[in-house]
Amino acid sequence: MNAARRSTALLIGASRTRFASLRTCSTQTLRTYRASTNDPGDLAISDVGKFYEVAPEALDHLQFKRNLTKEQRKQYDTLGEYLWMCRRPYLEAVNCLQAVRPSFPSLNVVLWGKFGTGKSMTLFQLTHYAYSQGWVVLHVHNVLKWTRGRDEIAMSAYKPGRIDTPIAAQALLSEFKSMNTPNWSKLSECKTERAYEWSKVETTAKGSPITDIVDMGITTPHLATDCFGALVEELKRHASDSKFKLLVTIDHGNSIFHSTKVKRADATYAPAMDLSINQQLVKFAHNDWSNGACVLVVDKKEFYPSHDLLVVPVDTPLELLGEKGFEVLDPFIPIETTLYSMDEAEAAYSYYYDKRWITSDKGRSSDGKKELLYISAFNPYMFERMCAIV
Amino acid sequence: MLQRNSFSNHLLAAGRLLFSGSGRTTLATVPSTPSSDDHETVVPVGSGEGPRQRGEQISRAMKVYLAQAQAKDLMMQKERATFDLGKRHLANIMGVDVADMTQRDINRAIQYLFPSGLFDIGARPVMKPPEQLFASMTAVKFDESGRPIDSLFYTLRPNFYRLLTDIARKTDALMDHADQVRRKQGSAPKDSQIISVGSTWVSMESFSQILGEKITEEMYAQLVAALENLMTIPFAHMERDFIFKYRKMLGGGKSDGKQKGSFLPVVxxxxxxxxxxxxxxxxxxxxxxxxxxxxxxxxxxxxxxxxxxxxxxxxxxxxxxxxxxxxxxxxxxxxxxxxxxxxxxxxxxxxxxxxxxxxxxxxxxxxxxxxxxxAGLLTRDPRRRERSKVNQPGARQKWTWKRR
Known part of the structure; x- marks a missing residue:
């Protein structure tokens, strides 16, 4: 941290006042970085490298703020708006999603790429796209949340040997409810296929709305995992019945197939597939259903400690998924997220410049711009970080 | 200046054992005695009889000079003799034939017999022939009437002005050559330039050493200007060797493009x-x-x-x-x-x-x-990992002291 501070001190120079010389942004600069439309479905290849604005209400429903990184939260809080860049991987994935229909088996899409290139961001964008198109959305923010064994666990009543993660399942269900607020009435029209007997007391009758399952899981945490499993089955069935289109987005998706830190009764670590929630999520990857898609992010976080700055991590899907995961997902469409191209970096710079996210005179000069671009090595994350501190 | 340390008396007596550390010889312009073979003879100091001639007046002025030159010559002879004797002793000690003893052998013998851990290499004992250790003497020649033959003698800086003249002559010659080529070809001559990248002019002090004369800042500026001019005219590469006698490579390298420790890369x-x-x-x-x-x-x-x-x-x-x-x-x-x-x-x-x-x-x-x-980007960081010491946990760190 000290090193970062020291090195950026060169760029910062003397003036550090954020509002030293506020200028209204000219229309010309606006045109260079704003996309032709704010509708995520209308974005075209000509909008690559341009920003589109996202309505805050949509993001409230999508629980976006909750899932933001600390850095993103700071930026959005300061700038007071949500501008996302339309990038090529996003358009490629949207192109895939546009092919989703009842007659096609479900799609598996795998987002992969280097550190900081926007895998999770593209996933958010796709969730937002599906939301805006009226799809039913199930977003899993982080698989590591339950595989790292921080939360309490319970032994499954449904199948002996399985492990339930009530807190994670409950969170997923409540997030699902929030994300599908506009579709909630549509979902409540979908009826359950069979009667569910959660426990001796709690049951859900056959033909009751599937939203009842969600509500049941949210109100009774110890049943949440089973409820989630039932929801998965019901969603797949109704999507295949063309009641709605379904998008499942899973961040750190490769962690479904790897080791866990969840301890069993005999103090050994449980394999990933012993967790009920993993078993249930994997069902989306089987293409025995249609009219939907499952988008996974494969991330190196499963294998590499984030503080290790020396090791060059492997990013490719086969290595990160492992053979087992690869077999489960196969066939899938891999989409690589990349570093900024020159145009994209320029657009990002002009946005940060306009919004005075870059404050120092040095950073706002043409030399400073060059330094920012090349020292960040065109990595979107590192570029934003550098712009934030100069 | 020379005998700074009574390091080893018998060797000192035998040969000149020197600590050449700060005893870097400055070039004093002490002239040597003209040899007897020279046609030009020095008129002896006036005997005081007969009419005072012009030659006599000049030789009186040269009296001190001649005395100094003679003393220097004698000293050098003595030094030479002691050096030869010392060399004999060394050969004897080291068990080699004195005829086969080269300067390199002498250096090795001194290093062996007087091992020195002094950090500054210049401060370690050396034994070298007196010609190398003492100022080289520029012989000034005089004609029969006692006048100096060198026409630049009275400029007080003959070598400096000679160099300037040389540069001017070479410049003129190159210009003439370029003119001839132009006349022959009918167009401006195309020529490869001297690459000055990576080298610079030697400092004023170095110039003083090369010329054997003290030069002022103005004189140094004059020299550099003249050489710069010579370097930029067409066909300057024909005088490359002459020019690069007065240039040094940056980063402590040599004029052949080699750098200390590494090479200036070739494009x-x-x-x-x-x-x-x-x-x-x-x-x-x-x-x-x-x-x-x-x-x-x-x-x-x-x-x-x-x-x-x-x-x-x-x-x-x-x-x-x-x-x-x-x-x-x-x-x-x-x-x-x-x-x-x-x-x-x-x-x-x-x-x-x-x-x-x-x-x-x-x-x-x-x-x-x-x-x-x-910016320090062309300098290699010379620091190395320091070895850990015996009975210590690290290079400098000590075990915690404990009473029991």
């Missing part, structure tokens, strides 16, 4: 792409980096095949790009670096940075190269 042209490239080596501690940079690039930078976006440390990335930032040349060169040996987030970038700086210095102008040098 080559890629046969397929037609782009210029240079290759250099950089190091830090035990990390070695082999760097190639191509010009007319897009700023592509790879380390062991990975882009520098994989380097997640901001400081490391800044180190890697430091030479380009210094010269404001970001995005103009493509870099390929390969590293060997151990190293982490500091050593590897530092080693690569040195290699890149060397490569870059081959492409840029003299001024820019100087900028790199002043």
């Amino acid at each position: 080559e042209i890629d046969a397929t792409t037609g782009r210029r490239f240079a290759t250099a080596f950089g190091g830090k501690k035990k990390t070695r980096a082999f760097v190639t940079i191509h010009d007319a690039g897009t700023g592509k930078y790879t380390v062991n095949g990975h882009g520098i976006d994989t380097v997640r440390s901001l400081q490391a990335r800044e180190m890697l790009l430091a030479p380009f930032i210094t010269l404001n040349k970001l995005g103009q060169f493509d870099v390929e670096a390969r590293t060997e040996g151990p190293g982490g987030l500091s050593s590897i970038p530092a080693a690569i940075r040195l290699g890149v700086s060397f490569c870059l210095s081959a492409f840029v102008s003299d001024v820019e190269r100087n900028q790199l040098r002043l």
Whole structure:
């Protein structure tokens, strides 16, 4: 941290006042970085490298703020708006999603790429796209949340040997409810296929709305995992019945197939597939259903400690998924997220410049711009970080 | 100046054993006695009889000079004799034939017999022939009437003015040559320039040493201006050797382009792409980096095949790009670096940075190269890992003291 501070001190120079010389942004600069439309479905290849604005209400429903990184939260809080860049991987994935229909088996899409290139961001964008198109959305923010064994666990009543993660399942269900607020009435029209007997007391009758399952899981945490499993089955069935289109987005998706830190009764670590929630999520990857898609992010976080700055991590899907995961997902469409191209970096710079996210005179000069671009090595994350501190 | 230490009396008596540390001989312009073979003879000091002639007046002025010259000559003879005797002694001690004893053997014998751990090499004992240790004497010749033959004698700085004259003559000659070529070809002569990148004029002190005369700042400026002029005219490369006698390589290198510890890279042209490239080596501690940079690039930078976006440390990335930032040349060169040996987030970038700086210095102008040098980018970090000591946990660290 000290090193970062020291090195950026060169760029910062003397003036550090954020509002030293506020200028209204000219229309010309606006045109260079704003996309032709704010509708995520209308974005075209000509909008690559341009920003589109996202309505805050949509993001409230999508629980976006909750899932933001600390850095993103700071930026959005300061700038007071949500501008996302339309990038090529996003358009490629949207192109895939546009092919989703009842007659096609479900799609598996795998987002992969280097550190900081926007895998999770593209996933958010796709969730937002599906939301805006009226799809039913199930977003899993982080698989590591339950595989790292921080939360309490319970032994499954449904199948002996399985492990339930009530807190994670409950969170997923409540997030699902929030994300599908506009579709909630549509979902409540979908009826359950069979009667569910959660426990001796709690049951859900056959033909009751599937939203009842969600509500049941949210109100009774110890049943949440089973409820989630039932929801998965019901969603797949109704999507295949063309009641709605379904998008499942899973961040750190490769962690479904790897080791866990969840301890069993005999103090050994449980394999990933012993967790009920993993078993249930994997069902989306089987293409025995249609009219939907499952988008996974494969991330190196499963294998590499984030503080290790020396090791060059492997990013490719086969290595990160492992053979087992690869077999489960196969066939899938891999989409690589990349570093900024020159145009994209320029657009990002002009946005940060306009919004005075870059404050120092040095950073706002043409030399400073060059330094920012090349020292960040065109990595979107590192570029934003550098712009934030100069 | 010479006998600073009574180090070994019998050797001192035998041969001149010297501590040449600060005893670097300054060139005193003490003239030697003219040899007897010379046609020009010095008129003896006036006997005081007969009419005073012009020659006598001059020889009176030269009386002191002659006395000094004679004393110096005698001293040199004595020194030579003691050196020869010392050499004999040494040969005897070391058990070699005195006829086979070279200066190198003498040096080795001294090093063996008088091992010195003194840090400054100049402070260690030496034994060298007196001609090397004492000021070389410029012989001034006089004609029969006692006048100096050198026409520049009365300028007080004959060597300086001779050099200036030489430069002027060479300049004129080259201009004439260029004119002739122009007349023959009918167009302006095309000629390869002398590459001045990587070298600079020797300092005023060095000029003084070369000329054997003290020169002032104005004189130094005059010399440099004349040489600069000579270097820029067409066909200057014909006088390259003459010019480079007065230039030294930056970074302590030699005039043949070799640098202390490493080479100034040569710019080559890629046969397929037609782009210029240079290759250099950089190091830090035990990390070695082999760097190639191509010009007319897009700023592509790879380390062991990975882009520098994989380097997640901001400081490391800044180190890697430091030479380009210094010269404001970001995005103009493509870099390929390969590293060997151990190293982490500091050593590897530092080693690569040195290699890149060397490569870059081959492409840029003299001024820019100087900028790199002043930024310390052309200097290898000489620090090494300090060995840990016996009975200590580390290089300097001691075990915690405990009463029992």
